[in-house]
Amino acid sequence: MTEKTFPTTVTLNDGNEIPQLGFGVYKLKDDECVTAVRHAIEVGYRHIDTAAIYGNEEQVGNAIRDAIAAGDVTREELFVTTKLWNDRQGAEESTxxxxxxxxxxxxxxVDCYLIHWPCPRKGLAVETFSAxxxxxxxxxIRSIxxxxxxxxxxxxxxxxxxxxPVLNQIELHPGFSQAELREVNRERGIATEAWSPIGRGRGLDDPVIRRIAEExxxxxxxxxxxxxxxxxxxxIPKSxxxxxxxxxxxIFDFHLGDRDMECITSLDDSTIAGRIGPNPLTFPEE
Ligand SMILES: NC(=O)c1ccc[n+]([C@@H]2O[C@H](COP(=O)([O-])OP(=O)(O)OC[C@H]3O[C@@H](n4cnc5c(N)ncnc54)[C@H](OP(=O)(O)O)[C@@H]3O)[C@@H](O)[C@H]2O)c1
Structure with a gap:
């Protein structure tokens, strides 16, 4: 068996550690989900990100149990996140x-439980977070x-x-680098977690990204x-x-220079710029 390497961890504001690189499972269904999570653990991922709305918590759990039974990992080595869907906000309902x-x-x-969307028009975020x-x-729950x-x-x-909150999971990828919201999180001691980190594939053909990749x-x-x-x-990239x-x-054995970092961040002004998902200020539309 080959030696496994582990990603770096981030220390959260409650003292718990989260692996900086996790595995996202949005859109993975049935056996495909079990196989993918199982493979991710085999490769070395120790952090898995699911949600009630993804409809695959059962398959994620099956893959985890399978990996533990095979002796590949222990429960303590894993960091499992799931999320509360919008229609279940409120003290009793969220419980x-x-x-x-x-x-x-x-x-x-679970290692981390998240309120999936703020749903500002509901006005239930505070009581939900208290619950x-x-x-x-x-x-x-270890961390909220x-x-x-x-x-x-x-x-x-x-x-x-x-x-x-220990972290705020937000849409963030080249073309939508969220400098302002990352700073808002940082000022409050909240870690930033990026969803759709490769922009669901948008930008993989961008000439700037391709040039840096070739170099x-x-x-x-x-x-x-x-x-x-x-x-x-x-x-939490998904595949x-x-x-x-x-x-x-x-991705743990190479380094991008300052110029590369700036070029990627400046894609916020390019043709791949902008959100992919809904705007949290107005989502869900009612
Ligand atoms: N909190 C939220 O509201 C929220 C919203 C969206 C997502 N998320 C979380 O964030 C995770 C990641 O986001 P995401 O799934 O939307 O997008 P993503 O991880 O940025 O991109 C996934 C897409 O990129 C493709 N892909 C993955 N690796 C690739 C590679 N090395 N080369 C080429 N293509 C590749 C995948 O295709 P294949 O699968 O065919 O390889 C899939 O189509 C989700 O799975 C979920 O856990 C959270």
């Missing part, structure tokens, strides 16, 4: 939704955080509960992911393909 997620995953605890803090107190939050909603939760003898996806690591972002899952993990 029920969490228990359902835990049961689908077949785990005793998550209670579950954390019972030991069912949020996703798709912006300054106002972060401050509402922090002032309303007295607790600062480093790497693939465009590896260059994008390396850019994130050097910015300090936690990342259904074993070769790509391995490729996306193989």
């Amino acid at each position: 029920r939704a969490f228990q359902e997620s835990l049961s689908r995953l077949g785990l005793d605890y 998550m803090a209670k579950l954390q107190g019972f030991g069912s 955080g949020v996703s798709n939050f912006y300054a106002e909603t972060l401050d509402e939760v922090i002032s309303g509960t007295g607790i600062t 480093h003898d790497r693939t465009p996806a590896q260059v994008m992911l390396r850019w994130h690591l050097q910015l300090g972002n936690i990342i 259904a393909h074993p070769k790509r899952i391995s490729e996306n993990f193989d």
Whole structure:
């Protein structure tokens, strides 16, 4: 068996450590999901990102149990995140939704539980986050955080509960580098986690990315992911393909210079600029 390397970790504001590189499972279904997560663990990923809305918590749990049974990993070595969907916000409803997620995953605890979207029009983020803090107190959740939050909603939760989320998982990729929101997170002691870190493939053919990839003898996806690591972002690239899952993990032995970093960040002004997903200020539309 080949020696496995582990990604660097980020220390969260509650003292827990999260592997900076994780595996995202959005859109992975059924056996394809089990096989992909199993392969990711085999390659060395120790952080898995799912959500109730992805409909694959059960398959993620199966893959984890399988990997543990095979002796590839222990539960303690893994960092498992899941998320509360929008229609389950509120104190009692979110507690029920969490228990359902835990049961689908077949785990005793999750490492991180996130409010998936702030849903500002509902006005339920504070009571939801308080309920998550209670579950954390019972030991069912190690760390609590949020996703798709912006300054106002972060401050509402922090002032309303007295607790600062450990991380904010936001859309972030070359072409949408979110300098302002990364700074908002940093000022509050919140780690930034990037979803769609390779922009769902948008930008893989961009000439700037391709040139840098050629110069480093790497693939465009590896260059994008390396850019994130050097910015300090936690990342969770998704792939259904074993070769790509391995490729996306193989980013710890090269370095981008300042000029490369600036060129990638300046893609915010290029043809690949902009959001892919919904705007958290207005999502979900009602
Ligand atoms: N919090 C949120 O609201 C939110 C929203 C979206 C996503 N997420 C999380 O973030 C994770 C990642 O985001 P994402 O899945 O939207 O996008 P992504 O990871 O940026 O990109 C995934 C896409 O890129 C392709 N791909 C992956 N590796 C590649 C490589 N090395 N070369 C070429 N193509 C490659 C994949 O295709 P194949 O699968 O065919 O390889 C897939 O189409 C999700 O899985 C989910 O866990 C969270």
